Amino acid sequence: MAEAPRTATAPRWTTAARIAALGVFLPEERRTTAETEARLAAENPRLSLPKGLIERLTGVREVHLRPEGWQTSDLAVAAARRALAESPGPIDLLVFGSASQDLIEPATAHIVAAKLGIRAAVMDVKNACNSLLQGMQVAEALIATGQARRALVVSGEQPSHAVRWRLDSSAQFLRSFPGYTMSDGGAAVILEASDEPGIGVIGSRFSAHSEYWDVGTLPTGGSVNPHAVGGSYFDMDGRALERAFARVGLGIFHDTLAGLGVHPDDLDFVAVHQVALPMHRRIVELLGVDEARTEQTIAAHGNLASVSLPVQLHRAVQGGRVRPGGLVALVGLAGGISLGVTVLRW
Incomplete structure (x- = not known):
């Protein structure tokens, strides 16, 4: 019998951290699903790709595309500035939680901190689409143990760089399918010690x-x-x-x-x-x-x-x-x- 998956954080009523501010950044440039299919058809004339399939299967009509030359850190910084404007104050922990990253090394959190001019402890947390949520988990735990007071948890997602446009077969199109529905964007959450029970x-x-x-x-x-x-x-x-x-x-x-x-x-x-x-x-x-x-x-x-x-x-x-x-x-x-x-x- 397979071992049951382990659960990481037991629920509790005692609050340690609250959300002080949220910031999001969604780029203005967009690509419609129809434009995606038109490009796929143009770059793969030998393949017969069903028209309208992407929207029929997923419901996605369009996706956001990062500004030219922007990195994942830039998307995170844009969202972070909005959160910091809503709740200004010192930050002593910065967590970058994203499926994307600028480089393998150093941690993208360093790059975000440098662009924001923040001096704080930093780290990256990566677990696919749960990365920011688990970045919040880590930050909340550090606040609960007194190791941080105000944490900035940020994400910059840039899946547009991983879209496969040249295809070998219809089977490869299906395995590349998620990329055609994914969007670029940034988000930021400021967590701070909760003084109100x-x-x-x-x-x-x-x-x-x-x-x-x-x-x-x-x-x-x-x-x-x-x-x-x-x-x-x-x-x-x-x-x-x-x-x-x-x-x-x-x-x-x-x-x-x-x-x-x-x-x-x-x-x-x-x-x-x-x-x-x-x-x-x-x-x-x-x-x-x-x-x-x-x-x-x-x-x-x-x-x-x-x-x-x-x-x-x-x-x-x-x-x-x-x-x-x-x-x-x-x-x-x-x-x-x-x-x-x-x-x-x-």
Whole structure:
């Protein structure tokens, strides 16, 4: 019998950290799905690629593209400046949590700190689309133990560089499919010690099912393929990934809420990582939450990777759907595969 996946953070009611500010940056330049398919057709005249397939399967209409010459750190910095303008003050910890990075070394957090002019302890946290959520987990834990007071957790996602335009076959098109729906963007969260009991992060739970690590990869830059032989492109079996998540299930969400004595109906807002519109609707149904308490972003903004959750939360706050005292859940789903749930009182 396989060993049950270990859970990283036990839920608790004692709050250590609260979100003091959110900042997001979505580039103005966009590429429509129709433009994506037109380029694929032009660059692969020998292949018969079904027209309209990408939007039919995913619901994605367009994606964001970074400004010319920008790096992942620039996207993170743009979002961080907005968060810092909302909540100015000293930062003693900077965590860069992203599936993307500027370089293998040094940590991209150093580059972000230098561009912001911040002197603080820094680190990178990487776990695919859960990177920023788990960056928040690390920052909250360090605040809880008194090792930090105010942490800036940032992400810059730049998956546009990993889109495969030249294809050998229709099969390769399907394995490269995720890249055509992914967006560039930046997000920033300022976490600070919570001086008001019950306000802030009240519980988190994370799990991993690492036997599925090879279902989806971006296989370059490490010891397996250090010099990017064959390029640096997404390679994913989408159906296998969907089957893997179906096997794993979303029990972690219900377990987290049960441990906190919270019912799904108690939640004012639920942010869920989104990779495709049909899948998002199925996940919301499985979570047992009212879809009206979620924010659908996948159609207009594509898959924003680890930037997805803060963008949804930021929109809900700006729209008045999350108010002081409201309960919020952040639900992360990532390749690898891993899941994460963070519950906070705003």
